[in-house]
Amino acid sequence: MTPLEPRKCAPRGTWVLAALMLVGGACEEPSRSEEPACEGWRPGDLVITELLPNPEGTDTGQEWMELYNPGRTAVDLRGLMLYSARVDGTQERAYLFEESVPVAAKDYVVLGDVRAGELPVHVDHSYGDALRVLGNAGGVVGLRCAEVVVDEVRYSKSGRAGVSRGYDGRRVPDAFDNDAPDGWCDTPASSDGGVRASPGAPNAACPELSGADAGVSTGTCLSPRTGLSRSVSRPLPGDLVLTEVMADPKAVADAQGEWVEVYARRDVDLNGVTLANESGGRSVLDAPPRCLEMRAGSYAVLAHGDEPSLNGGLPPVLGTFGFGLSNTAGPHALRLSLEGAVLAEATWTGAAVPGVSRQWEGTRECLAPEGARHGTAGERGTPGQENLPCAP
Incomplete structure (x- = not known):
């Protein structure tokens, strides 16, 4: 890949508009109407494969991250938003790609925190100071197009400064698989003891772990x-949201027609997640060997059964649960949890309306x-879809 021409002024694509107002002359931020449109992107169209959040010496100006295009055609980053945040999602900072940054099919692009001078040979494009500095102890980096999260990863601390965190070179780059912590490692030392990073090139294989070092398998x-x-x-907590519940269907009996809707903020699988209510009912979601995949920004339906002729004509059901939902007034709760950690919760007190x-x-x-109708009997609700706004 050929590095782009060096910039002569600070990059403009930062989300922090107040700071942009201080930049004058040729580096002035264009109006919102001039910003490039962003559409047509899908989760997984680009995959984050490597990053260096903790360079040797000063972090400023030396951090970088690597993206891979797994598709069969070239893509252009123009219009996408690159962002970073703490592990809990707070203190987000973002950079808008206002210029063309092409990425060939099956190829890499390296984005760097370069604030002055020419781009280093390993960096293809600079996001300047828009992200400030990445957290050395861990954090979140991602790409999105409007509300569509193309890819997002949570990274952990590197073992030492100057060593990148890389996605296992034995695995095919995939925006779902790179969410698993065991798919990442500190870039191994080469046979000649050289630089422990591979920007713009395939990653080395992560070492096999055994014994106590292997930890708990994610499956x-x-x-x-x-x-x-x-x-x-x-x-992780906050990745999922409980958005809708049908506790008293009319089209079919409760035992066949009750359902729950879940929204995903990040690409996740529901395998092993527990759905429970306030009365002690609980079901572990699983469908071995199938992944219960949810894309970021999508909705999933959990129900008593997945046969539309029996469940009232629900859309495709991702997972099933066996306990009943209460129809009476009183304190009610639904929770999603994994290994004791609460992922999402919804509470209410009103009685169900048939x-x-x-x-x-x-x-x-x-x-x-x-206006929200679904199923064979036109019941009120939007399972598997964005909810209509509540009445004023």
């Missing part, structure tokens, strides 16, 4: 998208609006 599953086996991408779901907009709760 594997078969991806319905690719047909290939991969590591389960385990959700044939009408209950939905949430952030912390706001309401019954599904009149």
